[in-house]
Amino acid sequence: METDKAAVSREEVRKLEEDFKMIRLDNICKTYEVGGDIVKALDHVSIHIKEGEFVSIIGPSGSGKSTLMNMIGCLDVADEGSYYLDGIAIEEYSEDNLAMVRNAKIGFVFQNFNLLNRLSAQENVELPLLYKKMTKKERERLVMEALNQVKLTERKGHKPMELSGGQQQRVAIARALVTNPAMILADEPTGNLDSGTGEKIMSLFHELHAKGNTIVLITHDEKVADQAERKIRILDGRVQEIISRQDIKDGKENQ
Ligand SMILES: Nc1ncnc2c1ncn2[C@@H]1O[C@H](COP(=O)(O)OP(=O)(O)OP(=O)(O)O)[C@@H](O)[C@H]1O
Ligand SMILES: [Mg+2]
Numbered sequence: 001m002e003t004d005k006a007a008v009s010r011e012e013v014r015k016l017e018e019d020f021k022m023i024r025l026d027n028i029c030k031t032y033e034v035g036g037d038i039v040k041a042l043d044h045v046s047i048h049i050k051e052g053e054f055v056s057i058i059g060p061s062g063s064g065k066s067t068l069m070n071m072i073g074c075l076d077v078a079d080e081g082s083y084y085l086d087g088i089a090i091e092e093y094s095e096d097n098l099a100m101v102r103n104a105k106i107g108f109v110f111q112n113f114n115l116l117n118r119l120s121a122q123e124n125v126e127l128p129l130l131y132k133k134m135t136k137k138e139r140e141r142l143v144m145e146a147l148n149q150v151k152l153t154e155r156k157g158h159k160p161m162e163l164s165g166g167q168q169q170r171v172a173i174a175r176a177l178v179t180n181p182a183m184i185l186a187d188e189p190t191g192n193l194d195s196g197t198g199e200k201i202m203s204l205f206h207e208l209h210a211k212g213n214t215i216v217l218i219t220h221d222e223k224v225a226d227q228a229e230r231k232i233r234i235l236d237g238r239v240q241e242i243i244s245r246q247d248i249k250d251g252k253e254n255q
Pocket of ligand 1: 032033034039040041059060061062063064065066067068111220
């Protein structure tokens with residue numbers, strides 16, 4: 001019997017490898033100019049994030065973390081460099097396609113929450129579902145499930161101004177979770193929480209990671225960053241070092 005042993009071409013292997021890397025940034029630069037001052041927010045940043053990975057991005061204030069998150073989440077465009085999402089260069093996506101991929105794939109937790117003040121917690125969490133074909137009942141079920149995950153069901157009728165900073169943060173997290181996105185991109189998600197609540201949120205991220213979600217967590221807290229599989233340290237818009245979990249455990253950092 002003749003078997004079809006068509007060789008897999010190098011190009012195909014390269015493509016498969018590329019696909020495996022959900023996110024790939026090559027030499028990304030982003031510069032801001034304010035009143036004649038030039039700030040290199042991202043300076044030749046090259047990183048990749050694989051599907052199902054749990055990565056933390058750590059750096060001091062102003063190091064470029066949020067700028068990097070906006071870049072990863074395709075909310076901003078680089079001045080220089082290439083960005084591949086699921087193996088495809090970002091400029092090959094049409095605007096509509098990119099919006100669709102982003103809505104379906106990524107759950108954002110913004111540093112400043114980005115909650116709508118006139119809406120209740122429940123309505124804020126419901127927002128990303130309004131674009132989906134779904135009955136009101138189904139939406140309500142998912143919203144309550146997400147609010148329950150962040151332990152906030154009893155505050156569902158409250159508007160952001162009627163919630164504490166930590167509670168607003170949890171609403172923002174619930175809003176990111178409600179669509180069950182493949183990747184959660186969270187900017188300082190524990191920044192406004194007391195240590196107990198912060199730990200609960202971290203357990204939630206670990207649970208989501210165990211279920212196969214990709215987690216990208218931005219923080220300035222070393223203890224939080226150490227919980228990831230890989231820790232990417234940035235300073236002055238540059239990647240300083242990338243440390244794997246094993247190296248974190250072995251204390252090989254900064255050696
Ligand atoms: N829209 C903007 N216009 C001008 N400069 C900006 C803009 N956004 C960010 N920057 C500058 O780029 C640099 C990186 O900012 P970024 O918000 O990414 O830092 P960060 O690491 O998230 O800091 P933090 O921990 O305080 O949130 C900073 O020096 C900041 O002042
Ligand atoms: Mg920031």
